[in-house]
Amino acid sequence: MPEAIPTYRPVHLGTRRARRREHDARRGSARSRGYNTRWEKSRKVYLAEHPLCVCCEVHGRVTPATVVDHVIPHQGDMVLFWDPDNRQGLCEDCHNGEKAHLEHLWAKGNIDASQLRFGAVV
Numbered sequence: 001m002p003e004a005i006p007t008y009r010p011v012h013l014g015t016r017r018a019r020r021r022e023h024d025a026r027r028g029s030a031r032s033r034g035y036n037t038r039w040e041k042s043r044k045v046y047l048a049e050h051p052l053c054v055c056c057e058v059h060g061r062v063t064p065a066t067v068v069d070h071v072i073p074h075q076g077d078m079v080l081f082w083d084p085d086n087r088q089g090l091c092e093d094c095h096n097g098e099k100a101h102l103e104h105l106w107a108k109g110n111i112d113a114s115q116l117r118f119g120a121v122v
């Protein structure tokens with residue numbers, strides 16, 4: 001049987017699994033970025049104490065929070081990662097939508113870090 005001819009497969013056209021592997025290789029797996037069992041416990045406690053999405057609240061909606069967002073992206077800084085004052089509860093939509101947009105603006109220097117927090121500091 002002839003050997004298979006090597007095929008060029010751009011990552012962006014690969015399977016979802018391949019894209020995820022590539023993405024993890026670039027920024028490290030969730031676990032290597034600190035999202036371990038300790039985080040999972042801490043996250044559950046936070047969501048029990050802060051059950052609503054603060055972004056939705058700002059917009060007059062009542063939505064359960066499912067994501068513990070790092071207000072200032074920690075980018076591997078474990079002090080920021082574990083800082084209890086650097087957290088806010090968001091729903092998935094707000095986390096991946098409005099907050100991601102704000103983080104993009106912040107990364108480009110267009111907004112101040114204080115604008116990454118929704119609502120008042122509690």
Ligand SMILES: [Zn+2]
Nearest residue numbers: 053056091094
């Ligand atoms: Zn929301």
